[in-house]
Amino acid sequence: MELRVRKIPINESEVLEIRCHKVTDDVQEIISFVKSRQGQLSTEHDGQRIEIPIVDVFYAESVDNRLFIYTSKDSYEIKLKLYELEDMLHGKTFIRIQKGMLLNLMKVKSIKPALSGRYTALLKNNEEVVISRKYVSGLKNALKGGGDK
C-alpha cells in the first residue's frame, strides 16, 4: 500500500483517508489504531461497527490469541494484539496486571490481598480481577505516580 502524507493549510480540516480494495484485517488494524489515538476503540457488535470510548473500558483480556475489551456490562472483540493495545494506551490509565490483561485504574473500586502475594481488584461494576504478583510492583509504581516503565 502506498503511503502519502500531505501538509495542508491550518484552516483546512485534517483528514485521514484510506483507499483500499477491501477492508482487510490489516486495514481494520490501522483504523483501530487511529481510533484509539482519538480516544476510541473500533469494534463490531451484532454485525455493526461501533466505537467504544476508551474511558468506558474496564479491562482488556487476551484469550486464545483473541483480544476482548470489557465495559461495565458488555464485552467486545477487537482486532488487535494485547501488546499493540498496551502501546496505544501508553500514558493513559491502563496497566498490565496479568500476562494477558490490561486494567483501567480509573475503574477500580478497591484492592485487596489474595493468597501468595497476589491481589484482587474490585471494579466499579463489582467484578473482580486478579493482579498477578509479577505485576504488583509495577502497579504500585503507577499508582504512586512513578509510571509503569
Added chain:
Amino acid sequence: MKNKYGIKERLGEAFRLYFILVTLITILLMVVGMLFDGDRTFSYEAFFSPLFYAFIGVIPVFFFQSDKELSMKRLIIRNVLYVLIVEAAILLIVFKAPNIPSDRIEVVISIAVGVLVVFILSLIVEYIFELTQANEMNAYLEEYQKNK
C-alpha cells in the same frame, strides 16, 4: 514494565518468611518445651535451633515457585504439599536428634501440630502484611483517581 518474578523477588520472599518463621518457631519451642521438658536447661547453642528450623521451612520456597499464575485450587494443593514436606523434614530431624525425646509420642505429636500451627500463622502474618500493602495501594489509588 518490570514484571519478572525472578530470584531477587524469591529471595526477598524467603527472607521475609524466614524471620516470620524464626519468631513463630521460637514461640513454639518455648510452649512445647515448657509443656514436656520444663526443667531442662540449655547452653547458648540452643539459640541456633529456631534459625536452623526456620531455614528448613524456607527451602521449599525455591522449589514451589512457578512462573505461571496458579488457580486457587492449585495454590491450596501447593501449600498442602509444602507443609507435608516441611513436616517430614522436621520429624526426620526430631527422630535423628539425640536430645529430643522422640520416644514420647506426645512430644512428636506436639511438634507435628506445632509445625502446622506455625505454617498457618505464617500465612496469617503474610496476609496481614499484604493487607497493609493493599491499604497503602488503596490510598494511592484514591489520589490517582482524583488527579486524573
